C-alpha cells in the first residue's frame with residue numbers, strides 16, 4: 001500500500017491473493033481516515049467497495065492466525081490510527097466475538113473487509129463456503145457469499161514452441177488471441193496424427209536428455225560411484241510411456257501413493273514388453289519432516305534393480321524444470337487427498353502440449369474431466385472415488401488400487417496400441433481431446449475475463465454482505 005502510494009498509483013480495486021495480504025485493507029482504511037477525518041465505521045463500507053479477496057486454502061489449519069499477544073506487540077500503535085479500541089480492532093479478525101483468546105484470522109479480516117470473495121475452483125468454492133459458514137450465522141451454507149473462479153494458465157508461456165508452431169499452422173497465426181474460443185481448438189482435428197505425434201516425441205526426447213543431464217549432475221555432486229554417474233546417460237527411453245509427477249511433497253499430495261504396493265508398481269514399471277517410466281520432480285518444505293520422508297522413500301524405490309532405469313528424480317523443481325516436464329510427458333499424474341487441492345494448475349499446462357491427465361477428481365480436474373455415454377473418460381482418467389470416509393488409510397488404498405488398475409487396464413494398453421510406423425492413433429485421439437476440451441477453459445484469458453465481469457467491476461459484481469454483527473464494545 002505504501003509503495004503504491006509513493007508511486008502515485010491509485011488502484012481502483014485491491015485484489016488480495018490469499019489472507020496474507022489482508023492487512024493492506026487496514027492501510028486503505030487508515031489513509032482514508034487520515035484524508036477525511038471520519039471514523040473507521042463511517043469509511044468501512046467505502047474500503048470494502050475497493051477490496052476483493054481470493055482464498056486458496058481448503059484446510060482450516062492453512063489459514064494464518066495470530067494470537068492477541070502477538071497482535072498487541074505489532075499493532076498497539078496502529079489501532080489508535082484507525083481510531084479503534086483494542087477490542088474493536090481484534091474483533092476485525094475474530095471468528096467468534098467476545099472471546100478474549102480468539103486468535104486474529106487473516107481470512108476473517110479479508111472476508112470482513114472485502115466486497116467480493118472467491119475460491120479457485122468450483123469444488124473449492126464449495127469447501128470454502130462450508131468452512132466459513134461460522135461467520136454468517138444467519139445464512140445457510142449455500143448462501144455464504146464466497147463464489148469461485150477457476151484458475152487458468154498462460155498459454156503462450158506453457159505451450160512448447162514446437163506445438164505453438166503447429167497451432168499457428170492449423171488453428172491460424174492468431175491462435176494466441178483466440179484461446180478462449182472453443183472453435184479455435186476444434187481445428188486440432190485437422191492436425192494429422194503423425195504430425196502431432198512426432199512433435200510430441202521430439203519434446204519427450206528433449207525432456208529425457210534434460211533429465212539425464214540433471215540426474216548425472218546431482219549424482220556427481222553427491223560423489224556417487226563412477227558407474228552410477230555414467231548410468232544416468234542411459235536413464236529412461238523416449239519410446240516408453242512416460243509419466244510426470246512434479247509438485248511440493250506435502251503429505252496431502254501423496255507423492256508415494258504409487259508405492260503403496262511397491263511390488264505391483266515394480267511389475268507395472270518393469271514390464272518387459274510394455275514398460276512404464278516416471279519422472280518425479282519436487283522438494284519438501286524444510287520444516288516438513290513427513291514430506292522429506294516421502295522423498296526418501298521415492299529415492300530408495302528408484303534404486304530397485306528392476307526399475308532403476310525407468311525412474312528419475314529431478315531435484316529443485318522450479319519453473320524451468322516445470323516447463324520441460326509439462327511439455328514432454330505423455331501422462332501427468334496428480335493424486336492429492338480430495339478435496340485438498342484447491343485448483344492445481346500444472347495439469348492444465350500439460351493440456352496445451354497434448355499431455356493427458358490422470359488425476360483424482362479434485363480442484364480444476366473435477367471440471368476438466370469429461371466422459372462419454374458409458375462413463376469412460378474421453379480426455380483423460382479419473383483416479384479413485386470419494387469413499388466419504390475420514391479414514392485416510394482406507395481412502396489411500398482405494399485410490400492406489402484404482403491407479404494401478406487404470407495403468408494396467410487402460411493407460412498402458414492404449415499407449416502401446418501403435419501402427420506399423422509407431423503412431424498410437426487412439427492415444428493421439430485422446431491427446432487431441434485433452435487439448436480441445438481443456439485449452440479453451442483453463443487459460444488466463446478466460447480467468448481474467450471472469451475476474452473482470454464477476455469481481456472487479458462492482459456494477460456487475462454481486463455484492464457481499466458484511467459479515468458478523470457490527471462491533472461491539
Ligand SMILES: *Cc1c(COP(=O)(O)O)cnc(C)c1O
Pocket residue numbers: 246247248317318319320322323343344345346347349
Ligand atoms: C505450475 C507450477 C506449480 C503449481 O502447480 P500445481 O498443480 O499447483 O502443483 C508449482 N510449481 C511450479 C514450478 C510450477 O510450474
